[in-house]
Amino acid sequence: MIGVVDYGGANHASVVNAVDNLGFDYFISDNKKSLDDAEKIILPGVGAAPNVMQQLQNKGLDTYLKLSEKPILGICIGMQIMYETSSEGNTDGLSIFDGKVKKFVPRTNKPVPHMGWNEVRFDKTYSDLNGYYYFANSYYADVSEQTTAISSYGDKFSAMTSIKNFTGVQFHPEKSGSLGYQFLQRFLSS
């Protein structure tokens, strides 16, 4: 069973559709007890950092997720809140990953949000899935020692960050065509 965390608000539909299309059983929950039954947990990629963190704190899920030993995949905002802080609303994150999330500065030839398909290069585990993935983000984290995939928008940024049982991806695998589905399939079945 895949547990998809509910932050309140809108849109788990995209990720849930993908999980369902790939043939995995899932449930959506904001409850610790229920999430205990999940083999893997997904933090979906919709929302703003302050609201998402507030929701997690209200349900006691911030500590729960941080201490969890299950494989956890954070998508987009779900990845960003795993860092120490985000400049989006000056929000404290879960401090699972080292570093801070900051905002892209728009320049000529660099509109913000960073929206569309960008090239992702993975190290080791997923390197056969290098290619184009869909992004829709105004905030990003720098490349660090925990970075496991790189993408570039003016400067390089962390497209995937991993430590222990935690994985965060800045792109949306659920919206990245067949390559994105292959990525999800591998995470969910590994």
Added chain:
Amino acid sequence: MLTKRIIPCLDVKDGKVVKGVQFDNHEDVGEITDLAYKYSKDNADELVFYDISASTKNEVVETTWVKKVADKINIPFCVAGGIKNIRVAEAILNLGADKISINTPAIENPELITELAKEFGSQCVVVGIDSYFQDQQYNVYSRTGDPTTRTKSNRLTYSWIKEVQDRGAGEIVLNCMNQDGIRNGYDVKQLLDARKIARVPLIASGGAGNMDHFYDVFKSCNVDGALAASVFHKNEVKIEALKNNLLNRGIRVRT
């Protein structure tokens, strides 16, 4: 590097995909879900679903179709048509849309842009602008889905672009109405000026008739995406062939 996006648009009216010339004379071109699935499979970079009759009839986009399309595709999906408040936007997102696009409702209530951006994030909020060149200036029109309701607003295109992005729009689709459906190419002059103003992603719309038109608009205006309807629906331009063509001419696209 970010690639340029090719975006087929499904203009939907009464459950059918239609496409007119300069927003009139709509004709059926196919079933919604069949086309959506085909484009998703053909490597389209995004799909726009636009219920063109919604704002003209004071209705909301047909939600059953939104869900049917969302279930079928695994590329980004943007929905437009009479989305007037947070509640409706949330319902559409919950059906599987990734972005919502507002046009007439934004003109009638600009505060809506701000509210939507605050609630869902800018990356979720697209503002469509129907721009018509007349009396030596570009004017913003509303309720353009039907010629009998089409109204010139009191806004000018370039100042409206500035306002919507200041209010939190995360993307702008600039539909150049003088070009729409006549397939003479995108309005390069207007889009070039719009590009100078837009700090958010800018999508060209209106006028695509062949592959060269896509090349021209990317090369000359550096837009982030090009949206088109009839050339794709009628199979006059195939998405895969278009992308290979662009790639060979140095425009970076996802293949």
